[in-house]
Amino acid sequence: MHTRVAAWVSCSTNNWIMPELPEIETIRNVLIRGKEKQPSIIGKTIVRAEILWERTIATPPVEEFKDWIVERSILNVRRRGKYLILDLSDGCLIFHLRMSGDVVIEKVDQEIAPHYRLILDFGDGWRLAFDDTRKFGRVWLVENMVEVTHKLGPEPLIPEFTSLMLYQMLKSHHRQLKPLLMDQHFLAGLGNIYTDEALHVARLHPLIRSDRLNEAQVKRLWSAIRHVLSEGIEKNGASIDWVYKGGEFQNYFRVYHRAGKPCLNCGTPIERLVVGQRGTHICPKCQALPD
């Protein structure tokens, strides 16, 4: 993978980062390890739940949710695709941040922020808050995480996910490449930003039919997916007082949100098009559509 780090340029004013796999992974790491002036949540016990927007709770019904979660302690934090999973002493608390969600650990004397949808009080002066401006985020409380995650495709960063496996997966569909990569049932974790970035690194057009890719192209795509996701984790993890807003990766976009700006490989202006009803950013020269 040839990347020219020094040539990357800052992405204008947009400070709004969508939570995809790397952002969830970083939140997970912070929740487990804590950070400066913020404790780990491992071992904490939930003594009270406050639900400020009922539709945030996907399941069970609100009263049942409150009864169930009280007195449960947090044993571990995991990630599957874009889901954040808190293993409790009884059951699993699962968050999906969708567009604007965030998980905040703070002292209980802080003011309640305007977009908090769920607050879990730990009874020790600390609390967890689910902040979600656009109310798309969802929280599940279930016995087993598989009840929520069973339809997800493979994890792109595990060793079992090979180039050959991706080749076979792509061959078994006849779909536009980008919407397929973003389909969480196909592959877990890619959203709009990292998909655009991966396709640019792999020099593939988002509209190529999945079953038309040859082995060399699939190998490039496989490598690019893993590269941009790893890079995202690395960048966000490198930032000190990080949540995911204000993380560093937005300063390293190759194509996302760079319409009109020069391609970092060839200088051609980046184009914005719509693929599967989503804003899509490509270099028309590096990512030419065959035929």
Add this chain to the structure above:
DNA sequence: ACGAGCGCCTGTCGGC
């Protein structure tokens, strides 16, 4: 099987 269209939401931005 595939993909378009829509609803869910709210902050932001362009046009008048």
Add this chain to the structure above:
DNA sequence: TGCCGACAGGCGCTCG
């Protein structure tokens, strides 16, 4: 300046 419509996007759903 101020109002208003368009837009952004993850995901589940319906429909052709």
